[in-house]
Amino acid sequence: MTAKSWIEACAAEEIDVEDVIRFDFEDRTFAIYRTEDNMYYATDGFCTHERVHLATGLVMGNIIECPKHNGRFNIPTGAAKRRPACEALQTYPVKVEEGKVFIQIEEGSQT
């Protein structure tokens, strides 16, 4: 079984409401979101259509729109919601403790 660990990503206040930031860890890139209802989420940092950083995209409610071709994903589930994005994003568990955002990832997996 692959070991999972909680990684500190950023301070909670670093992300605005309805926004997304990029988080690089080792050779992996994640996107960390704060939605309008103040929930935090994390997904892979790159769009599944082409290799574009989602962190420069637009958060609208629970949706992230990719900056390149306007593909959309549901943030909590990662499901692709609008073409040309067809494949779901990988999502990661998130917790906020003492004002810091942690994401849980499998060690050694690639993003």
Add this chain to the structure above:
Amino acid sequence: MASSRLKRDYSITGPENKRAQERGLAAAEWYTSPIPRQRMKELMKRRNGPAIRDTMIWFGSLIILGIIAYQTWGTWWALPAFLAYGILYATPGDSRWHECGHGTAFKTPWMNEVVYQIASFMVLRSATPWRWSHARHHTDTIIVGRDPEIITERPPVWKIILMQIFHLYGGPVEIKRIILHVLGRLDQQEQEYIPASERQKTFWEARIYALILLGVLAACMYSQSILPAMYIFLPSFYGGIVVILFGITQHLGLHEDVLDHRLNTRTVYMNPIFRFLYWNMNYHTEHHMFPMVPYHALPQLHQEMKHDCPAASPSLAAALKEVITALIKQKENPAYVVERPLPDTARPYFFGINQEAEVHAAASTSDTAVS
């Protein structure tokens, strides 16, 4: 000076496709002008109001012109009346297809989709295939062998441009494709960019188009007149003049095979009527660099990034003059491109990965101009 360059193969199924990939030009990272994230978020904000208003004006005007044209039928006045109807059918048809295809015109997704489907039919562009063709155009803008939406190659094929005044090049190609799709097949080019998961949808859309077109044909036969087709189907041909005039200003005469939209895309200042017809796509460099920004915010985006871009063409006439002059020169010398100086406040041009020297070498053998 005659060019020593060999004529290139612009098809996306030919050898240039592989060459572009080897040169790092396919799906590569493009240059973007620096704009603070907070400002970008404001500019990217979606609204329904402007697009609902513009759609009502568009369809309302089409109905009024349609009634006027009907009343003139059988007289010489029908010519200008239907020309006006056709231009108002095809030109916003093209720009609404475009913006709604990006999903940015309206805030509400289904509104984008409804107008996208209607506008796609109006301009005779199969909705799903063109969505994918346009995604590729944004990934690999004017990259030879990769971009399926290059209007004409270098040296230019004048016949294609002139035929497009009445949509006589693209229209028949699209009708052939619709017939193929009805039969459950794609053409070779489309297989390059339409994923397997989208093919059934493509075929069903084509069958709906075919039913509508057969309905129009039946109405013509029943009424023993081409009048029904003058309202649906034929306007995408006889109303095409402004579509091509706007379209050729977007990229023609500029660089190919570069990764900086300031080098291969043109922004043109236009009057409010043209901007309504074109839905602000005259701010084309801005649109390509930031396709997330809806059409109604492009003038503000232009203000944010103009310090980093070459000067916009001052008018449609000036842009057309620049394009046509460049095309005439490219007939003799395919390496000719319009070189546009950047303002002092701009970051330098980014030609592409490891190819600056190559592009400069091509330019130095050519009769380049500074506009």
